[in-house]
Amino acid sequence: MKSSQKKVFKKGAVLFKKMNIPLVDLKANYNSIKPEIDAAIQTIIDNSSFIMGKPVKQFEENFAKASSMKHCIGVANGTVAVELALRVLGVGKNDEVIIPANTFIATSESVTAVGARCVFVDVEEDSMNIDSEKVEQAITPKTKAIIAVHLYGRMANMEKLQEIAKRHDLLLIEDAAQAHLAEFKGKKPGQQSGIATFSFFPAKNLGAFGDAGGIVCNDDEIAKKLGMMRNHGRLSKYEHEFEAFNYRMDALQAAILDVKLEYLEKWNESRRKIAKRYDEMLKGVVGTPPVNADYKQVYYMYEIRTDKRDDLLEFLKEEGVSCGIHYPLPLHLQPAYKYLGYNKGDFPVAEKCADEILSIPIYPELSEEQQDYVVKCIKEFFND
């Protein structure tokens, strides 16, 4: 496919002018609620209340409520959120933790950070989340926990994972960095397992203006311990029950997140609407995300699949459409995990996903005209 000269193309009677469409548009999101965000930031500055305090507490309460969970503990980012969840449940040295081969390295880094060993498992062909059938084959006497990662805004099959975890007496943790308010069979992250972690990285469905993260749980003791672990093991200002970390959430980020949380359900609904339009328009052209009554997806990403991915990516770039690949190299093939001894071919589904997936623009402010342009470009590439 030679695309270079095609800057304006025709479909039916309509001419499409070249547009520039980012993968995510954080500026458009900010502009949609600018006065409220600006006021929240100004209040923190006026009060000079930068660390912990009311803003963090208020966001924690509101996010826990939105997540249908009892507690939320605000932390510095989504990576330490996973690390603290593992630590508070007692995962550590000589333990093995099962995680999907298709995820961001933060999941596995957290396992290593607590001194445990990553055991990768292949993913399902359609959901691209951890394959519960293969989880069982990876369990050894050293296995202590399973981390279910809910990628792209679509939850892993928590029902099956919970059943396996129970049967083998394993801990189950949900890495919901990409799945704010998503559901599997009516249950949100944390509701099935009792504990889930979130990233509020700026591009996430609920994103801060910098780094932030959170852990939701239902157990009072675990919540209390997590609250201390993220803040130097403090009982009071200079009384420390144990050595821990400074993994606190910034008050400024909490205030921003609290404003944005009010809009999260509406924004997720917009993402679902866009995804539905993409599903309809791209049917038969490329592979599209699975649609299943069990999932209420929040489409952090909308991943299409094609064996011509690299050429399509290049073509879309020329036409002004920014895309991403989440993720181009599965964890077992990362140089960082050479020491674990995995080889190419060990997890064929994850490897195939890595070769085929392409994340196309999706964000609440993406107009129908922009969506149509993205689709027209994809169809143009395939001469459809």
Ligand SMILES: Cc1ncc(COP(=O)(O)O)c(C=O)c1O
């Ligand atoms: C699945 C997953 N887990 C954990 C993280 C880590 O979050 P953070 O970047 O906030 O540390 C991310 C971030 O993208 C993620 O996608």
